[in-house]
Amino acid sequence: MYLKTGVTPSASGSAYLEIETSAKPGVSGMKLSCSVHGPRALPRSAPFSPHVVLSTHVKYAPFATTQRRGYLRDPSERDLGIHLEAALRGAIIADRWPKSGVDIIISIVEGDQDRETSRSQGDEVWDMMNALSGCITVAAAALADAGIDCVDTVAGGVAALVQAAGDDSKPSIVVDPIPSEHEKILAACCIAYLPTRDEVTNLWFRGDLPASELELYTHMVEKGILASRNANRVLIDCLRETVE
Amino acid sequence: MSRHQYVRNLDYQDAMDEFEGFSEEEDELSPEDRALMNQGVADVQAALGVEASKVTVAQIEESLWHYYYDIDKTVTYLTSKFINPRPKATKPAPQQPNGKSVTSTIDFAPAGLSLELDLHPNWATKCLGLTDDAIPAPRARPSLSHFFRDMPWGNIPKHRETTFIPPPAAPGGLLGGSGAPPKMSKLQALAAARKKKAEEKNAVNDKVEQARMGVKELSVKEPLADKANLSTAGPFSKRLKTSESAAQDRVAPTFATQPTQPEPAQPVEVAKAPEDELPLAKAQPSAFAQSLFGSSSNTRKSEAPRDELPDIQAQHFAPPKIDFPFCVGKAPKPTPTSIELGPAFELSKRKRDDSEGYETTVVLYPNLPQFVRDNFAQPSPDDIVLAAQAQAKGKAGQKTTAQPKKKGTQSTEAVTAGVNELKIDDAPLPKSRNLDVLSEFEKSKSKKTASFVVVGHVDAGKSTMMGRLLLDLKVVDQRTVDRLRKEAETIGKSSFALAWVLDQRSEERSRGVTIDVATNRFETEHTAFTILDAPGHQDFIPNMIAGASQADFAILVIDASTGAFESGLKGQTREHSLLIRSMGVSRVIVAVNKLDMVAWSQERFNEIKDQMSGFLSSANFQHKNIAFVPVSGLQGDNLVRRSSDPAASWYTGPTLVEELENSEPNARALASPLRMTISEVYRTMQSPVTVSGRIDAGSLQMGDAILIQPSGEKAYVKSILADDAPVDWAVAGQNVVLHLSHVDPAHVRVADIICDPAKPIPRADTFTLKALAFDFLMPMQVDVHRGRLHAAGRIEAIPALLDKVTGSVIKKKPKIVKPATVARIVVKLDGLVPLEAGQRVVLRSGGQTVAAGLLE
Structure with missing residues (x-):
């Protein structure tokens, strides 16, 4: 995981995140770049808002994935944007900037993993979870770079319940899963977590688990928090490095 | 400190105490109250039983006072507040109504605001201490499984689900009055003005503080600790500081959330859960x-x-x-x-x-x-191109600015001309006279109109006979025929001269066959007739169907010469007569043509008459509706004038024209909604969209709005031509030419249907029809013909076989329909087609007519 802030001079804050996966030599991981513009005055036409209006855009670069993406945002990208907004809204002290807006623009320069495998598995939502956790972390770094007040640095983490090859093996929970490495992903959750406050700002859970196994749910959330805490350490480290 | 800050820090509790002027409420209790209170305490303690030890007497008295000595309420309150719930709450929080207790936790945001200036160094060291830590030390927390203890994970039980009731909308504004938008009261206006003033003041204050901050930052003599703090704040806030934001002084990285809460004293390792002990997942940057x-x-x-x-x-x-x-x-x-x-x-x-x-x-x-x-030392190719373009643009720009000065007047003229040309069709809507067309039609007492189609086997002499008829009725003058004869002789087809009166296309003339339906008209004393000369060749049956659909009755022309009649009976004579019958033509005049070739042989005539009578009655023509006339189309015998040939003197019946006049046209559907099938679309001087066709039902007049189906476009009738003369209205049965306006020609095609916008003809792609089979029918591809319209489709299903006479169901779901039986069939078309119940359609397949029937 490599994180760097202040990469886009024209933006008020920006960050670049790189997550390397050790999956295959040909696959180099995920590269995200985030720029934060604002807080700036809302357009005259916008209605009054007592707190900052957050708008998030997540866009895959057309070349980011094996399947070429269009230039227009597709529903999955919109979805990512909405999740990201929910995750950041809990971290930003929004009422310090009435009547102003913050634009957070994330471009996914290289989408994680080889999407072919995830497609063959029938669901690319697992990849979206990884992308979202990266988006949350990089956006938090960019927000800090922009000097926008936050209650804490928020970071994303993913935990997944995976089943290894062979049907009889017991499913296990892994942190920061790589869909291509596992035979089958039963469920996954992406968590945005504030470590100092011990708060979860966004929880995205997906999968088909029996409702009776409450333990499993809490374990996954716990692992997700662990993942996001690890990401947060990198984030803090990077920010401190920048400050020094 | 500014007034604003002062107001914020004001202790309301103190102020209240001073104002109220009394301190302790317990002392104010009267003896009666005291007695009541003691009694109540005892009662409550009794009611609580064992739990009574969990609450103090003071708490009981407190709640009793609040509930006016109501024992039940007090017990409930105490139970819920102190005895049963979260253990946290059992700590006796002083519940004095005017207590002097200051809330021990300060809400973060306002504290940050108010303390920022005064406590700056202190706050800063706190912040610094935090950022110095490897990880923001998390609080020790209870296990997550406890936290999620009651989480149903999506399976929310019914009783827990909430029903959302929309909050009642606040009316706003002043009460009462009209339904006009809420007005702002004077008081509201005053409040708004005051608020604005306060905000302005606030902004000024902020600026002052900002300036002070700036001075502080720039001063070199600042204590070292403060410097270090500023250095942490610098990179984050530096961009914002350049902007003129009122909130500038608040910019600071606030990762610490609860400044008032003491940092966990214990070392980080203790607070950290064991799972945190993973290596820092930090990587070097990639290439x-x-x-x-x-x-x-x-x-x-x-x-x-x-x-x-x-x-x-x-x-x-x-x-x-x-x-x-x-x-x-x-x-x-x-x-x-x-x-x-x-x-x-x-x-x-x-x-x-x-x-x-x-x-x-x-x-x-x-x-x-x-x-x-x-x-990369040299400018890139892109840069070179861009530079060149920029230069070129500069030059072009100069030119364009120079030009208008030279010939300003000319260009303005050109522009105005262009604008004039741009004007789209903004002609006013054609004015309607709002006539009652039906009563006008009653009053007009015009001649009867009738149209007839001329059908028969190829080369039976249909066109020639009609040419002769028109010549004899002086519709076409002799000179025209002479000219045509001359032209025909040059290509060696002198006998076709009369046919050329109707066959005007070069292709028709060179091939010697009629291809498309030719229309012409003539008038007799009582009736105005429209001739529809249909092609006899089997390749052009669709055109013949189009002609037959417009006709009231038919002339079936039969070649009487030896062999020709017999081949005709197997060929198009038979097919045509079946078709005209299924198109709804009930009266047929059989013109036995070319009898001069067989020397007006009566036997031949009778032979043909017998055979045809038998055939036509088998095709459901009624006997009284069939007439036979022996004619010679080329010579014109028995067409308009009686035959002068002595060999033909045996015939004493009416001539062809007399037969035509005897025929009663079908009843017109004048009152039903307008339907008109377009048979031709072309441009004229009057209108770019001129259509011609026969009004099938209803009536129309000038200025009417019409709907064109299947395109669904609206148009207006600019003018109407009937019999080449402008008229104000037209009714069903007339062949008319309409000049349309306010419609794009792209939306008007041959075989479209013009209808009343109020009662449009429905469009459908599937229809059921009661069909008479001419050939074996099974689920197969067919062409559907209705007038000019023909569309590809397929027979989807055959729900029933019907009785020919009564129409009752004989057999359900037959696999196949034999020739000459009636069946109900379902046909699906490839596209949407305007269709209506009661219309007659013909199904053809592979160049053969396979069925004809009535839409249901």
């Missing part, structure tokens, strides 16, 4: 990131110029060095003063070195080999 951000240095690119500040300053006094590498490793370590420089200063520094051209010497990627850098 991509390295090339993006230069070398793998820890310093930011944007910081670099600032780091070099001392150098630059030195260069102002020293002769400038040419080589000034960007490479950060060489940069001297920044001194504390350089860090503290305000952003404004920093900006001016950058500008200065811009002007002095240091920017050009900056080596962007020092790690790259020299030859690569050389490659």
Whole structure:
């Protein structure tokens, strides 16, 4: 995981995140770049808002994935944007900037993993979870770079319940899963977590688990928090490095 | 401190106490109250039983006082508040209504605001302490499984689900009055004005504070701890400081959330859960990131110029060095003063070195080999092109600015002309006279109109006979026929001269067959007739169907010469007569043609008459509706005038024209909604969209709005031509030409249906029809013909076989339909087609008519 802030001079804050996966030599991981513009005055036409209006855009670069993406945002990208907004809204002290807006623009320069495998598995939502956790972390770094007040640095983490090859093996929970490495992903959750406050700002859970196994749910959330805490350490480290 | 701040820090409790002027409520109790209270306490303690030990007497008295000595309520309150619920709450929180207790936790946001100035160093060290920590130490928390104890994970039980009731909308404004939008009351206006004033004041205050902050930042004598703090705040806030934001003084990285809460005293390892003990997942930048951000240095690119500040300053006094590498490793370590420089200063520094051209010497990627850098020393091809374009644009711009001055008047004229041309069809809607067409029609007492179709086997002499008829009725003058004869002789087809009266297309003339339906009209004493001369060739049956659909009755022309009749009976004579019958033509006049070729043989005539009578009655023609006339189309015998040939004197019946006049046309559906099938679309001077066709039902007049189906476009009738003369209205049965307006020609095609916009003809792609089979029918591809319209489709299903006479179901779901039986079939078309119940359609397949029937 490599994180760097202040990469886009024209933006008020920006960050670049790189997550390397050790999956295959040909696959180099995920590269995200985030720029934060604002807080700036809302357009005259916008209605009054007592707190900052957050708008998030997540866009895959057309070349980011094996399947070429269009230039227009597709529903999955919109979805990512909405999740990201929910995750950041809990971290930003929004009422310090009435009547102003913050634009957070994330471009996914290289989408994680080889999407072919995830497609063959029938669901690319697992990849979206990884992308979202990266988006949350990089956006938090960019927000800090922009000097926008936050209650804490928020970071994303993913935990997944995976089943290894062979049907009889017991499913296990892994942190920061790589869909291509596992035979089958039963469920996954992406968590945005504030470590100092011990708060979860966004929880995205997906999968088909029996409702009776409450333990499993809490374990996954716990692992997700662990993942996001690890990401947060990198984030803090990077920010401190920048400050020094 | 500003008034604003003062108001914020005001202790309302104190103020209240002073105002109220009494301190303790317990002392105010009267003896009666005291007695009541004691009694109540005893009661409550009794009611609580064992639990009574969990609450103090003071709490009981407190709640009793509040509930006016109501024992039940007090017990419930105490149980819920102190005995049963969360253990946290059992700690006796002093519940004095006017208690002097100050809330021990300060809400973070306002505290941050109010304390920021006064407690700055203190706050700053706290912040610093936090950022110095490896991880923001998390609070020790209860296990997650406890936290999620009651989480149903999506399976929310019914009783827990909530019903959302929309909050009642506040009316706003003044009460009462009209339904006009709410007015602002004077009081509201006053409040708004006051609020605005306060905000302005606030902004001024903020500016003052901001200035003070700026001074503080710039001062060199600041304590060292404060400097360090500022350095942490600097990079985050520096961009914002350049902007004129009112919130500037608040900009600070606030990762610490509860400043008032003491930091966990215990070491980090204890607070940390064991799962946190993973290695820091930090990686070196990839090759991509390295090339993006230069070398793998820890310093930011944007910081670099600032780091070099001392150098630059030195260069102002020293002769400038040419080589000034960007490479950060060489940069001297920044001194504390350089860090503290305000952003404004920093900006001016950058500008200065811009002007002095240091920017050009900056080596962007020092790690790259020299030859690569050389490659990029020259302007790129793109740059060259862009520069050239910019130059060209500049020149072009000059030109365009020069031109209008020279010939301003000309260009304006051109523009006005262009605008005039641009005008789209904004002609006013055609005015309707709002006539009652039906009563007009009653009053007009015009001649009967009738149209008939001439059908028969190919080369039976249909067109020639009609040409002769028109000549004899003086519709066509002799000179025209002579001219045609001359032309026909030049290509060796002199006998076709009369046919050419109707066959006017060059292709028809050269081939000697009619291809499309030709229309012409003539009038007798009582009736105006429209001739529809149909093609006899089997390749053009669709056109014949189109003609037959417009006709009231038919003339079936039969070639009486030897062999021709027999071949005709197997060919199109038979097919045509079946078709006209299924198209709804009930009266047929059989013209036995070319009898002069068999020397007006009566036997031949009778033979044909017998055979045809038998055939036609089998095809459901009623006997009284069949008439036979022996004629000679070429000579004109028995057409208009009686035959002068003595050999033909045996015939004493009416001539063909007399037979025509005897025929009663079908009843017109005048009152039903307008339906008109378009048989031709063309341009005329009057209108770019001129259509011709026969009104099938209803009536129309000038200025009417009409709907064209299947395109669904609306149009207006600009004018109507009937019999080449302009008229104000037209009714069913008439062949008319309509000039349309306000419609794009693209939406009007042959075989479309013009209908009443109020009662449009429905469009469908599937229909059921009661069909008479001429051939074996099974689920198969068919062409559906209805008038001019023909569309491809297929027979989807055959729900029933019907009785020919009664129409009752004989057999359900037959696999196949035999010829000459009636069946109900379902046909699906490829596209939407305007269709209506009661219309007659013909199904053809492979060039053969396979069925004809009535839409249900």
